[in-house]
Amino acid sequence: MAAAAKAAPKLVVRTFNKINAAGLSRFDPSMFQIKEDNNDGAHAILLRSHKLQAGDVPLMCRSIARCGAGTNNCNVPLMTDLGVPVFNTPGANANAVKELALCGLFLASRGVMEGATRMEELHQSGEAHAQIEKVKAQFGGRELAGKTLGVVGLGAIGAAVLKAALDLRMEVVGFDPALSVDAALKLPGHRIRIVDSLEDLAKASDYISLHAPSNEHTNGMISTQILSQMRTDACILNFARGELVDEAALAHHFDNGGSGRYVCDFAVGPELSPRSNVIVLPHLGASTDEAEENAAAMAADTTALYLQTGTIRDSVNFPTTTLPARLDTVQRVCVVNENRPGMLGEILSVFGNAGINIVQQINTSKGDVGYNVIDIERLSTFDDVHFKSWDALQFLLTSLDGVKSTRYIYGTPASAKHAGYAVNFKGQVYGIGSVGGGPTLPSFGELLDEA
Numbered sequence: 001m002a003a004a005a006k007a008a009p010k011l012v013v014r015t016f017n018k019i020n021a022a023g024l025s026r027f028d029p030s031m032f033q034i035k036e037d038n039n040d041g042a043h044a045i046l047l048r049s050h051k052l053q054a055g056d057v058p059l060m061c062r063s064i065a066r067c068g069a070g071t072n073n074c075n076v077p078l079m080t081d082l083g084v085p086v087f088n089t090p091g092a093n094a095n096a097v098k099e100l101a102l103c104g105l106f107l108a109s110r111g112v113m114e115g116a117t118r119m120e121e122l123h124q125s126g127e128a129h130a131q132i133e134k135v136k137a138q139f140g141g142r143e144l145a146g147k148t149l150g151v152v153g154l155g156a157i158g159a160a161v162l163k164a165a166l167d168l169r170m171e172v173v174g175f176d177p178a179l180s181v182d183a184a185l186k187l188p189g190h191r192i193r194i195v196d197s198l199e200d201l202a203k204a205s206d207y208i209s210l211h212a213p214s215n216e217h218t219n220g221m222i223s224t225q226i227l228s229q230m231r232t233d234a235c236i237l238n239f240a241r242g243e244l245v246d247e248a249a250l251a252h253h254f255d256n257g258g259s260g261r262y263v264c265d266f267a268v269g270p271e272l273s274p275r276s277n278v279i280v281l282p283h284l285g286a287s288t289d290e291a292e293e294n295a296a297a298m299a300a301d302t303t304a305l306y307l308q309t310g311t312i313r314d315s316v317n318f319p320t321t322t323l324p325a326r327l328d329t330v331q332r333v334c335v336v337n338e339n340r341p342g343m344l345g346e347i348l349s350v351f352g353n354a355g356i357n358i359v360q361q362i363n364t365s366k367g368d369v370g371y372n373v374i375d376i377e378r379l380s381t382f383d384d385v386h387f388k389s390w391d392a393l394q395f396l397l398t399s400l401d402g403v404k405s406t407r408y409i410y411g412t413p414a415s416a417k418h419a420g421y422a423v424n425f426k427g428q429v430y431g432i433g434s435v436g437g438g439p440t441l442p443s444f445g446e447l448l449d450e451a
């Protein structure tokens with residue numbers, strides 16, 4: 001009887017959080033294996049809001065994709081140091097968040113929550129019909145038309161929110177000190193006013209809607225100083241991140257005459273809850289079927305493309321890199337290195353010294369990261385003997401001072417020789433080997449603990 005064919009090893013994608021199944025189905029099952037419950041051998045991670053620890057990231061992991069916009073739940077600087085790109089899915093959930101931010105505007109301007117709660121009580125006590133016309137006076141509100149919305153952060157979500165606000169006949173002011181040219185071109189510039197400071201936005205607004213990322217520049221941006229510039233009855237909508245608001249300052253503002261509402265999508269601290277003018281939702285912004293599928297599909301496509309070809313798009317820490325298709329006759333070597341003078345020469349000399357011909361070479365960079373993709377001529381007999389020499393070559397490359405990680409892409413995807421992985425961790429080279437082979441490797445967390 002003929003021996004059963006050995007199954008080809010696959011690229012392993014570890015998921016955290018429940019990732020939309022239709023999105024995950026973009027991974028070709030003949031090449032990728034999805035693991036929901038353990039990190040073993042993961043070459044890539046897909047996650048939503050899970051707070052990623054170094055221990056979650058196996059040494060073989062070469063890609064982290066956030067199915068969503070905010071990457072503040074991943075330690076991006078650490079991943080950059082380790083030579084691992086972090087991807088996100090720009091705009092994939094923008095419509096979902098826009099719709100909930102609009103809902104936030106209505107919740108802030110009308111007594112929807114309080115009125116509904118009161119009606120529930122009256123139904124329980126059997127007084128609903130008798131009391132309804134009497135109680136409504138307690139829950140009146142104001143209209144949005146003619147009021148001013150201040151939008152902080154004019155990216156995918158901010159732009160969608162401000163366009164919807166214009167349709168509600170609101171005035172719009174915007175603030176975004178880091179606005180990209182692409183994003184600026186998508187704004188209806190003649191219908192909105194862009195201001196140069198958050199103070200100016202605060203002074204002008206009846207509602208402030210936050211759509212900036214959470215980082216060291218934005219955390220606490222709604223501060224005592226900004227609150228002091230706001231109109232007494234101005235409302236704040238926060239569908240970005242809880243960290244953007246200094247909660248103690250906001251509580252102080254409410255305790256000292258601030259009569260607006262705070263509608264937010266994140267748990268708040270004891271200073272703000274419970275308060276009748278604070279409405280908290282359980283991080284629902286991106287939780288629609290459509291957004292979950294969009295984000296998962298985009299993350300899956302970006303991850304598969306990077307693992308299979310080295311192409312980089314939508315990375316928050318690595319340079320966008322468009323690559324020509326790899327010819328069957330070449331082996332692709334991807335090197336992540338410090339972005340400094342001399343590195344490219346040192347990398348190329350490893351090939352020159354080994355007598356290997358370079359077919360093409362592409363170099364891109366972003367901040368401290370240099371990314372070199374080098375297509376080299378394959379030997380005509382590419383067998384196990386040669387593979388050992390490729391391992392040695394990868395060892396030399398990865399050992400270079402300033403090289404963070406290296407990866408080979410060659411052969412047929414999902415064949416035993418699809419990719420070699422190596423990482424230079426604090427001067428030590430780990431993880432040489434092909435997909436699916438080799439011993440179980442530690443996680444970056446374990447290495448960090450040892451260091």
Ligand SMILES: NC(=O)c1ccc[n+]([C@@H]2O[C@H](COP(=O)([O-])OP(=O)(O)OC[C@H]3O[C@@H](n4cnc5c(N)ncnc54)[C@H](O)[C@@H]3O)[C@@H](O)[C@H]2O)c1
Pocket residue numbers: 068069070071090091093094097152153154155156157158175176177178179180183211212213214217218239240241265283284285286287
């Ligand atoms: N509630 C949710 O479920 C949910 C869903 C998606 C996104 N978000 C949050 O919303 C944020 C924005 O998402 P997006 O898709 O619009 O991202 P985006 O990258 O398209 O837009 C963010 C915008 O903020 C701007 N910005 C940066 N620093 C700023 C500052 N100091 N002041 C004002 N603007 C600043 C950037 O220039 C950019 O234009 C995400 O980072 C995420 O934290 C929340």
Ligand SMILES: O=C(O)[C@H](O)COP(=O)(O)O
Pocket residue numbers: 048049050067068069070071093283285286287
């Ligand atoms: O940054 C994001 O995209 C949102 O906060 C969505 O997070 P979630 O995917 O965990 O809902």
